[in-house]
Structures are given as C-alpha cells and as structure tokens.
Amino acid sequence: MMNRREALEKVSYMLGGTLIGASAILNSSFTRAQKGLFDKAQIAFLNEVGETIWPETDTPGARQADVGTFMSVIVRDCYTPSDQKVFTEGMATLDQRSRKETGKSFIQATPEQRTLLLTTLDQEAQQYMLKKKSGEPAHYFRMMKELTLAGYYTSEIGATKFLKYNPAPGRYDGCTTERPW
Numbered sequence: 001m002m003n004r005r006e007a008l009e010k011v012s013y014m015l016g017g018t019l020i021g022a023s024a025i026l027n028s029s030f031t032r033a034q035k036g037l038f039d040k041a042q043i044a045f046l047n048e049v050g051e052t053i054w055p056e057t058d059t060p061g062a063r064q065a066d067v068g069t070f071m072s073v074i075v076r077d078c079y080t081p082s083d084q085k086v087f088t089e090g091m092a093t094l095d096q097r098s099r100k101e102t103g104k105s106f107i108q109a110t111p112e113q114r115t116l117l118l119t120t121l122d123q124e125a126q127q128y129m130l131k132k133k134s135g136e137p138a139h140y141f142r143m144m145k146e147l148t149l150a151g152y153y154t155s156e157i158g159a160t161k162f163l164k165y166n167p168a169p170g171r172y173d174g175c176t177t178e179r180p181w
Contacts, residue, residue: 037076037088043068045091048107050148052114059162062152070151071144083137090140094121 038046050062050071075087094117098106102113109117118141125139132138152158159165 037084038068038072042091043072045095045107046071046144048114049094049118049144050151052111052118053145053148054152055111060157062148065152065155065157067148067151067155070155071147074147074150075143083143086137086140087143090144093140094144097121 046068047063047066048068050065050067054062054067056064075084079087095106098104098109098113098117101117102109104113106114106117121141122145125142125145128139129142153163
C-alpha cells in the first residue's frame with residue numbers, strides 16, 4: 001500500500017516530466033519554425049509593398065501593422081511549396097520590374113513610382129486570374145495584396161485604429177430580476 005507522501009512524489013515526477021518534456025519539444029519546434037523563408041530585408045520589402053497597398057492616412061498603414069512579418073509566417077506555415085515558390089519568385093520579379101521601369105529597386109523608388117507599378121501589377125493579376133485554368137497558381141501580386149489586407153485587418157492596429165474595435169459593446173446586466181421572455 002502506498003502512503004500519501006509516496007503518491008504525491010510519484011504524481012509530481014509524472015507531471016514534472018510531462019511539463020519538461022513538452023517544454024523541450026515545443027521550444028525546439030518553435031525555434032525551428034522561426035527559421036523561415038524570409039530574412040529581415042525581405043520582411044522589410046514586404047512591409048513596403050504592404051504600405052504601398054495600404055498607406056498611412058489618418059489611420060496607421062500596413063507598415064505599422066507589420067504585415068511583412070504576417071506575410072512571412074503565412075507563406076512559410078500555410079502555403080504549399082509551389083505557392084511559396086510563386087510568392088518568393090514574385091518578390092524578386094516585382095523588384096526586377098521596379099528596376100526596369102524606374103531605374104531603382106522597389107525600396108528606393110518614390111511612393112508615386114511604387115503606386116504606379118503596383119497598380120499595373122494589380123491590373124495584370126486581374127487579367128491573369130480571369131484567364132487562369134484550374135490548378136494553376138494565383139498571381140504573386142494577388143497573394144501579396146490578399147495577405148496585406150488580411151494582415152492589416154487582423155492586426156491590433158487594424159482592429160483598434162481602423163475598425164474602431166470596441167472591447168465591450170453594449171450593456172451587460174449580470175444580476176437582474178427581469179426575464180427576457
């Protein structure tokens with residue numbers, strides 16, 4: 001027969017081992033997950049693309065919402081390898097196109113040059129999507145634009161500053177004698 005002290009000791013070993021083991025597994029997988037497709041310069045590039053799509057006005061823009069980091073996580077964790085390739089090659093294509101059309105990299109281009117380039121790419125993406133066959137990947141700029149909007153609206157800045165989030169909408173009457181029926 002086991003006494004109370006022995007039972008507590010065995011339970012604490014079980015729980016401690018479980019917690020330590022889970023922590024080690026989670027930390028190692030988290031560290032591996034942090035290594036991704038994008039470096040800091042590429043995330044800054046994506047932030048600038050996002051800022052051109054959703055610029056700062058009387059509300060914060062996409063750069064303040066850090067949509068570049070959001071895009072990098074979604075592309076790394078949710079996109080198929082073929083879509084990841086389309087997206088990363090699209091980043092390079094966008095920068096090459098900027099160099100060709102403006103003589104500057106996308107980051108060095110003026111806001112007007114960036115807007116003109118992305119407007120042209122948006123029109124091309126719309127035409128591509130109309131002609132695309134089933135199974136073909138989406139246009140890289142469409143991916144960037146969708147991720148910018150999703151990243152902005154789901155960010156704290158987008159939800160609180162743009163959407164004017166109200167954490168307690170309406171009135172709550174907890175203890176009331178009134179019946180709703």
